[in-house]
Structures are given as structure tokens and as C-alpha cells.
Amino acid sequence: MKVIVGQGSCGVASGAKKTAAEFEKKIREKGLNIEVSKAGCVGNCYLEPIVDIYDDNGGLTRYVKVQPGQVADIVETHLIGGEVAVDHEISEIDKTFLGKQKRIVLRNCGMINPENIDEYIAIGGYEATKKAITSMTPDEVIEEIKNSGLRGRGGAGFPTWFKWNAAKTAPGTEKYMVCNADEGDPGAFMDRSVLEGDPHSLIEGMVIGGYAMGASEGVIYVRAEYPLAIHRLETAMNQARERGFLGKNLFGSDFSFDIRIKAGAGAFVCGEETALIASLEGERGMPRLKPPFPAQKGFWQKPTNINNVETLANVAWIIANGGDAFGNYGTSKSKGTKVFALAGKIKKGGLVEVPMGLPLKEVIYGIGDGIKNDKAFKAVQMGGPSGGCIPASLIDTPVDYENITKTGAIVGSGGMIVMDETTCMVDMARYFLDFTRKESCGKCNYCRIGTKRMLEILERITVGKGKDGDIELLEELASKIKDGSMxxxxxxxxxxxxxxIKYFRNEYEDHIYKKKCTAHSCRELLTFTITDKCSGCTLCARKCPVHAIKGELKKQHEIDQSICIKCGKCEETCRFDAIIRD
Amino acid sequence: MTCENSGCQCGCSNPEYAELDAVMGKYAKTPGSLISILQKAQDIYGFLSINTINYISEMTGIKPAKIYGVATFYSQFRLQPIGKYLIMLCKGTACHVNGADKIEEAVCDELNINDGETTKDGIFTLNNVACLGCCSLAPVMMVKSESGDETFGNLTKESAKKVLKEIRQREAKEAKAV
Structure with a gap:
């Protein structure tokens, strides 16, 4: 028997380390001989900490939301008594969260101990690398990837085989295979999950890619904000080196390949490949004009190929199972699966891997179980700061590169932030512009100054100082920035x-002309009033920081709007739901 | 004084930077290592002072202006010392949608500082960060200290304040014990 406690970043944040320590303690106290191991994130982040118990026949029982207080019961009932501790077991409904997915990238996440290479080898790990190096030519590897239809999962969706081939045919002997693990999109965390939960599948992808394009050195550019990912990756690379999966003359061939990690230092623009290369070289991460493309002149002016983590995590599976098997999933132009980070106002948030082409509705309601507190679904934001908001009316849109792009959003790296009726769309636009304005490297005037001007306009709209013509001005600036940025x-x-603006123009107009925020979210545009539900308890009047609430004990109170600063303290303190915001 | 690091060619003349020298021996002559050097220097000294930047310049031959340019480009680097506990408050999209602004308000209110500032007693520094990648636990903050990183999820105004109060109490106890 074996106890596995999920310890991805989200598990740890939910207290998984304490749970694991409690298991170890109780098992020791009871004198049992059972191993407590760890795994990465299985994806049901909303159920963390998750504990899997495998019996000797390999049967799995999954316990969810296991805090230290519940460990004693599970140890007593399951580990000693041999019965399932039903109170803590995952529910049938929650099982469907995983059941409706197709996992290729996340195939091992949460299943194996990422710090133990033997577990990875036991499930066929490094077989694909061996197959590629010992029985396929580089051209055959590229052909297989072409056959699979794999496209870059970092955002642009460029065919992977094409990039590999371009780097392979570029003149020169010294070439580099770079992995972009600088997952900077706020709201996306699939790369982190792969790095933390299945680092060997990334290493395999890099070795196979390096073999195909003729590189002997790989560099993984990881976000510094992911300390656990860096730690697990380093451990995995050391173990792979010990087993001869990295280093000189792999599998007895004349192909040598090794990888090193370079920690990023926090700049969103470094997700852009020429900026990433500048950063690898120790410079400010500023993009440069293309061409020459990195495939011709990249890292130290040598041919360089850059792939995203999720893209590379598919590679070993494709080599092992064939490109056709991969192409069986998805649509004719967007093949395979895609991982989405489902978050925001969603009931069951987490990592979801589905075949491309599944309707949005199926992801949000079928897997994510709909909106928190059963509020109305308003929009879903896809593609992070480069993407857009898809409104509720387009919920049947199939999730693939072509159809999402048609809506004005992009698949991007796969962030899916769900919003309900209380999310203000003007504020969302302001939020993203604030982000891109801060992250602009400053090289192009339109991007540096234009985003700032757009942000200023959005800010004044959300505080009720919007002017006639602001929407048109935003549109004009937007097109200029798009054209004028490199x-x-x-x-x-x-x-x-x-x-x-395209889908929620009425909200912009309400803000500008009626000075109202339909979502009741922009503070300056709110009006708090006290209804007849008020019992006259005086609590709000005492809490009000500006003494704007007047009234006698046991009589309905009133807010003096000329004094009110709209802080919302009264609404928070009222126990009778007597205060409404409009 | 010569460096004890085998193969080191850095010269290692300043005992104040002995710890950094050990790292520089590895990186100083490798092109493209500036960011790694700055990361190590910040790990050791907590921030990058003008003196540290000048010293790195001497050792690597890279001009101080350029080092300053790189250090100010990336959000990870700090040119001012920070408190004992660094609060990294996530402002990612999921956290924003789930009320990160309110959490920031609560933290600022509790500590009497704004984003980027340090409390007078030197215990806390508040930094807003782009995304910690724990989106399903939004809103989230990470507290970094010498004893490691701890992430707190599903925050409310109250729970965020409670986390800070507990650290304060622990610190006060330790101060008394000393």
C-alpha cells in the first residue's frame, strides 16, 4: 500500500505539507510500514489537498480536501481497517471533472512522484527518446511531428515541425533548443503544473527536439516566481544525467545533448522569443525586428528553436503513439488536446485538458460545473493580456485556434477566466491595459505611450469622468498601437x-453617459441606500468612517450621499441585507 | 587575498564580497551571466546596493550603467532593502476578478504601507506581483522569509489580516525572548 499526497503549488498552498506530515506521524505511531510519497497537481485544484491511496493491486482510492484533522480517520479506517473512509472520498460528481477530459500533456501529473525517475521509467518513460534516437532519423522525427499536426501551445499556434525543420536546415553546426517556461500570462498555470508534476516529459521533449534539429545544448528559461518548479526540474535533470538520458552519446549513438536552467527575472515581454534570447544573453529583455528569425540567428547569433513547455510535453507521447493517434483528437486544423487553466468565478477551477474543438459551454458547465454561487455567466476571458473577452452569447463556440480567433480573443497559452454578472467589463479592460502598460519594454513609442493614454481614458471612464468620444478615441488608439508596435x-x-467594446459597448456607454456601472463594481459610480429592511441597530452608523449615516435607534437609517465616500463598510457590516448598491 | 575557489580568476580583493566572489568565480567570465550574478547577489545581500553594482562592474568589466539598466528592467530586482517578510500579493486576472483589490486594501490598512513600501519596524514589505500561478485559490498571497515561502489562498479581508497579525505576534515573542 502507498499513500500519495498531491504537492503542486496549489496543494501546498492548501496545506498539503501538513497533511503529509500528519500521515507520516500517524503511520509511525501505529507502527505501519507504508510509504508516504508525493505527486504533482492532478488538476482538481478546488479539491486540494488531495490524497491518493493505492492498494497492493494498484487500485486507487482518492480522498479530497484532507486536512490534518481528518488524517487519523483515514489511517484508522483505510490503512488499518482496509475499508474506504467514505466521508472523505471524492464524490461521484467530482470524478466527472477528470472523466470528461483527455489527458496527453497532463498524462502523468498527479500520478507519479516527479522527484523519482524510477516511477517515470516504470510507466514507459524515456522509451520515446530511445525510439527516436536509435530507430528514427531526424527527418523522420520531424515528419512524425508534422503528421501529428502539433502547433505551438504558447499562444501563436505556429506548426512545431516547421520551426524544428527551419532550425535543422539553417546553416551552422552549433544550434540551441530553448524551452520557454516563462509563463507570464496572469491566469495561466499549465506550464507550472507540468514542470512541477512531470518534469521528465519536458526533458524528453527537449532531447527529441534537439535530436531532430541537431542541437547539443538545451536551455530552459523558467520564471523566477516558480521556485518549486525549478527545484523539481533540477532534480529531474540530475537523475536523467545519472541514467544517461542526458549527456554524451545518448543510447550509444553519437548524439550528445544536455540541458541547463536559466531563471528569468520577471518580465512579461520575455515571452516574446527575441526578447527571451536577449534575456538569456544577460541583457534587458527587449525584442528586436524579425527577420532574421531565431531559427537563423538566435541565441549568440546561432540557429535557435524556441518551444513552449506544453508543446514539448506532447512530443514524447506523439513519438511513442504516433502522429496519427494525436491527430485523432481535435479538429482538422487544430489537432490534439489543449490544457486550459479554468479560474475566476467558476465552481470547479483547475487544469482541464480537452480535445480541441470542444464547445466552450462544455468546458465551463460540463467540466467546471458552472458559475460560483449560481450567478449569471457573463463572459470568459481567453488569451490573457493579448486576448479578449468572449460573451455569453458565443458560449457554443468550439475551442480551437480558428474559431476563438474569429471572436477577437485568442487561445493563447490557455488561461480561461470566467466572469459573472458582478464583473465590470470596462474594469477588466482597464486591468489588462494596466498590466501591458507596466510590462511594455518601451522600445516602440505607440506601445509605450499609447497604452498609457488608453489606460488613462479607461481610468477616467471607470471613475465617472468619461467624455463623449472616448470610445472612438480608444478605438483609434488601439488600431494605431497595433500597427505601430514591433x-x-x-x-x-x-x-x-x-x-x-465590441461585445459590451453598452457598458462603456452606461459608464460615460449615465455614470452607472451595470455590474455594480466601479466604486465611484455606486450609490448605497438603506432599505426598509433596516432594523435600526446603528451598527453601520458606528462603522461609517465619515459619519455619513444618520438615524435613531430601532428606526430606519439614512445615508447622506453628499458625505458618503462609497467605501462599502456599511454593506459589509449590515446583518439584515438592508443596504443595496446601485 | 586570493580566492579559495579552484579555478577562480576573479581576483577577489574585497573581503566584504567574499560570498559573492565564490559565485562570481563561476560566472564572471562566462558571457551572458549578468542576470544570474545579480540574482545571486540579491539572494546574498537582500537587495542590490550601488556599492554591490559597482563591485560587480569591477569584477565583470560590464559598465555600472548597463548593470543598472538590466537591474531596473526586471521586476525581480530591488535597489532598496526589504523587510524580514516579503508579502507578494497576487494581482493576476483570477485574483483581480475575485477581489484582490480588497485584499490589498486590507493589507495596506493593517500594515499602514502601500505597494512597494516597508513597515517602519522593518518586518514587512508589500509587493504586488503579476501572477503566482495558483489561480484556482484566488485571491492569493505569498509570504517570503528566511524560513521559506508560504502561500495563502482563498483570502478574505479578515484572513489576510489574521496572517499578518500572527506573524507580528510571533516576531514580538521572539524579540522578547532575545
């Missing part, structure tokens, strides 16, 4: 504004 950051920065 890299993807600037070219896509206006997207969140453009899509919200």
Missing part, C-alpha cells in the same frame, strides 16, 4: 479593450 506585446495589447 512585437506581439504591443500588437495585441489593445485586444482586451477592442473585444469588450
Amino acid at each position: 512585437c506581439g506585446l504591443g500588437q495585441t495589447a489593445p485586444n482586451p479593450v477592442l473585444t469588450t
Whole structure:
């Protein structure tokens, strides 16, 4: 028997370490001989901490939301008594969260101990690398990837085989295979999950890619904000080196390949490949004009190929199972699966891997179980700061590169932030512009100054100082910034504004002309009033920081709107739901 | 004084930077290592002072202006010392939608500082960060200290304040014990 406690970042944040320690303690106290191991994130983040118990026949029982207080019961009932501790077991409904998915990238996440290479080898790990190096030519590897239809999962959706082939055919002997693990999109965490839960599948992808393009050195550029990911990756690389999966003359061939990690230092623009290369070289991460493309002149002016983590995590599976098997999933142009980070106002948030082409509705309601507190679904934000908001009316849109792009959003790296009726769309646009404005490297005037001007306009709209013509001005600036920026950051920065104007123009107009926020979210536009539900308890009057509430004990109170600063303290303190915001 | 690090060619003349020298021996002559050097220097000294930047310049031959340019480009680098506990308050999209602004208000209110500032007693520094990648636990903050990183999820105004109060109490106890 074996106890596995999920310890991805989200599990740890939910207290998984304490749970694991409690298991170890109780098992020791009872004198049992049972191993407590760890795994990465299985994806049901809303159920953390998750504990899997495997019996000797390999049968799995999954316990969810296991805090230290519940450990004694599970140890007593399951580990000693041999019965399932039903109170803590995952519910049938929650099982469907995983049941409706197809897991290729996340195939091992949460299943194996990422710090133990033997577990990875036991499930067929490094077989694909061996197959590629010992029985396939580099051209055959590229052909297989071409056959699979794999496209870059970092955002742009460029065919992977094409990039590999371009780097392979570029003149020169010294070439580099770079992995972009600088997952900077706020709201996306699939790469972190792969790095933490299944680092060997990434290493395999890099070795196979390196073999195909003729590189002998790989570099993984990881976000510094992911300390656990860096730690697990280092452990995995050391173990792979010990087993001869990295280093000189792999599998007895004349192909040598090794990888090193470079920690990023926190700059969103470094997700752009030429900026990433500048950062790898120790410079400010500023993009440069293309061409020459990195495949011709990249890292130290040598041919360089850059792939995203999720893209590379598919590679070993494709080599092992064939490109056709991968192509069986998804649509004709967007093949395979895609991982989405489902978060925001969703009941069951987490990582979801589904075949491309599944309708949005199926992801949000079928897997995510709908909106928190059963509020009305308003929109879903896809593609982070480069993407856009897709409104409720388009919920049947199939999730693939082509159809999502048609809506004005992009698949991007796969962040899916769900919003309900209380989310203000103008505020969302303001939020993203604030982000891109801060992250603009400053090289192109339109991006540097234009995003700031757009942000100022959005800010004044959300505080009720919007003017006639502001919407048109935003649209004009947006098109100028798109045309006048050199890299993807600037070219896509206006997207969140453009899509919200496209689908939620009425909200902009309400803010500007009626000075009202339909979502009741923009503070300056709110009016708090006290209804007849008020019992006259005087609590709000005492809490009000500006003494704007007047009234006698046991009589309905009133807010003096000329004094009120709209802080919402009264609404928070009222026990009778007597205060409404409008 | 010569460096004890085998193979080191850095010269290692300043005992104040002995710890950094050990790292620089590895990186100083490798092109493209500036960011790694700055990361190590910040790990050791907590922030990058003008003196540290000048010293790195001497050792690597990279001009101080350029080092300053790199250090100010990336959000990870700090040019001012920070408190004992660094609060990294997530402002990612999921956290924003789930009320990160209110959490920031509560933290600022509790500590009497704004984003980027340090409390007078030197215990807390507040930094807003782009995304910690724990989106399903939004709103989230991470507290970094010498004893490791701890992440707190599903925050409310009250729970965020409670976390800070507990750290304060622990610190006060330790101060008394000393």
C-alpha cells in the first residue's frame, strides 16, 4: 500500500505539507510500514489537498480536501481497517471533472512522484527518446511531428515541425533548443503544473527536439516566481544525467545533448522569443525586428528553436503513439488536446485538458460545473493580456485556434477566466491595459505611450469622468498601437479593450453617459441606500468612517450621499441585507 | 587575498564580497551571466546596493550603467532593502476578478504601507506581483522569509489580516525572548 499526497503549488498552498506530515506521524505511531510519497497537481485544484491511496493491486482510492484533522480517520479506517473512509472520498460528481477530459500533456501529473525517475521509467518513460534516437532519423522525427499536426501551445499556434525543420536546415553546426517556461500570462498555470508534476516529459521533449534539429545544448528559461518548479526540474535533470538520458552519446549513438536552467527575472515581454534570447544573453529583455528569425540567428547569433513547455510535453507521447493517434483528437486544423487553466468565478477551477474543438459551454458547465454561487455567466476571458473577452452569447463556440480567433480573443497559452454578472467589463479592460502598460519594454513609442493614454481614458471612464468620444478615441488608439508596435506585446495589447467594446459597448456607454456601472463594481459610480429592511441597530452608523449615516435607534437609517465616500463598510457590516448598491 | 575557489580568476580583493566572489568565480567570465550574478547577489545581500553594482562592474568589466539598466528592467530586482517578510500579493486576472483589490486594501490598512513600501519596524514589505500561478485559490498571497515561502489562498479581508497579525505576534515573542 502507498499513500500519495498531491504537492503542486496549489496543494501546498492548501496545506498539503501538513497533511503529509500528519500521515507520516500517524503511520509511525501505529507502527505501519507504508510509504508516504508525493505527486504533482492532478488538476482538481478546488479539491486540494488531495490524497491518493493505492492498494497492493494498484487500485486507487482518492480522498479530497484532507486536512490534518481528518488524517487519523483515514489511517484508522483505510490503512488499518482496509475499508474506504467514505466521508472523505471524492464524490461521484467530482470524478466527472477528470472523466470528461483527455489527458496527453497532463498524462502523468498527479500520478507519479516527479522527484523519482524510477516511477517515470516504470510507466514507459524515456522509451520515446530511445525510439527516436536509435530507430528514427531526424527527418523522420520531424515528419512524425508534422503528421501529428502539433502547433505551438504558447499562444501563436505556429506548426512545431516547421520551426524544428527551419532550425535543422539553417546553416551552422552549433544550434540551441530553448524551452520557454516563462509563463507570464496572469491566469495561466499549465506550464507550472507540468514542470512541477512531470518534469521528465519536458526533458524528453527537449532531447527529441534537439535530436531532430541537431542541437547539443538545451536551455530552459523558467520564471523566477516558480521556485518549486525549478527545484523539481533540477532534480529531474540530475537523475536523467545519472541514467544517461542526458549527456554524451545518448543510447550509444553519437548524439550528445544536455540541458541547463536559466531563471528569468520577471518580465512579461520575455515571452516574446527575441526578447527571451536577449534575456538569456544577460541583457534587458527587449525584442528586436524579425527577420532574421531565431531559427537563423538566435541565441549568440546561432540557429535557435524556441518551444513552449506544453508543446514539448506532447512530443514524447506523439513519438511513442504516433502522429496519427494525436491527430485523432481535435479538429482538422487544430489537432490534439489543449490544457486550459479554468479560474475566476467558476465552481470547479483547475487544469482541464480537452480535445480541441470542444464547445466552450462544455468546458465551463460540463467540466467546471458552472458559475460560483449560481450567478449569471457573463463572459470568459481567453488569451490573457493579448486576448479578449468572449460573451455569453458565443458560449457554443468550439475551442480551437480558428474559431476563438474569429471572436477577437485568442487561445493563447490557455488561461480561461470566467466572469459573472458582478464583473465590470470596462474594469477588466482597464486591468489588462494596466498590466501591458507596466510590462511594455518601451522600445516602440505607440506601445509605450499609447497604452498609457488608453489606460488613462479607461481610468477616467471607470471613475465617472468619461467624455463623449472616448470610445472612438480608444478605438483609434488601439488600431494605431497595433500597427505601430514591433512585437506581439504591443500588437495585441489593445485586444482586451477592442473585444469588450465590441461585445459590451453598452457598458462603456452606461459608464460615460449615465455614470452607472451595470455590474455594480466601479466604486465611484455606486450609490448605497438603506432599505426598509433596516432594523435600526446603528451598527453601520458606528462603522461609517465619515459619519455619513444618520438615524435613531430601532428606526430606519439614512445615508447622506453628499458625505458618503462609497467605501462599502456599511454593506459589509449590515446583518439584515438592508443596504443595496446601485 | 586570493580566492579559495579552484579555478577562480576573479581576483577577489574585497573581503566584504567574499560570498559573492565564490559565485562570481563561476560566472564572471562566462558571457551572458549578468542576470544570474545579480540574482545571486540579491539572494546574498537582500537587495542590490550601488556599492554591490559597482563591485560587480569591477569584477565583470560590464559598465555600472548597463548593470543598472538590466537591474531596473526586471521586476525581480530591488535597489532598496526589504523587510524580514516579503508579502507578494497576487494581482493576476483570477485574483483581480475575485477581489484582490480588497485584499490589498486590507493589507495596506493593517500594515499602514502601500505597494512597494516597508513597515517602519522593518518586518514587512508589500509587493504586488503579476501572477503566482495558483489561480484556482484566488485571491492569493505569498509570504517570503528566511524560513521559506508560504502561500495563502482563498483570502478574505479578515484572513489576510489574521496572517499578518500572527506573524507580528510571533516576531514580538521572539524579540522578547532575545
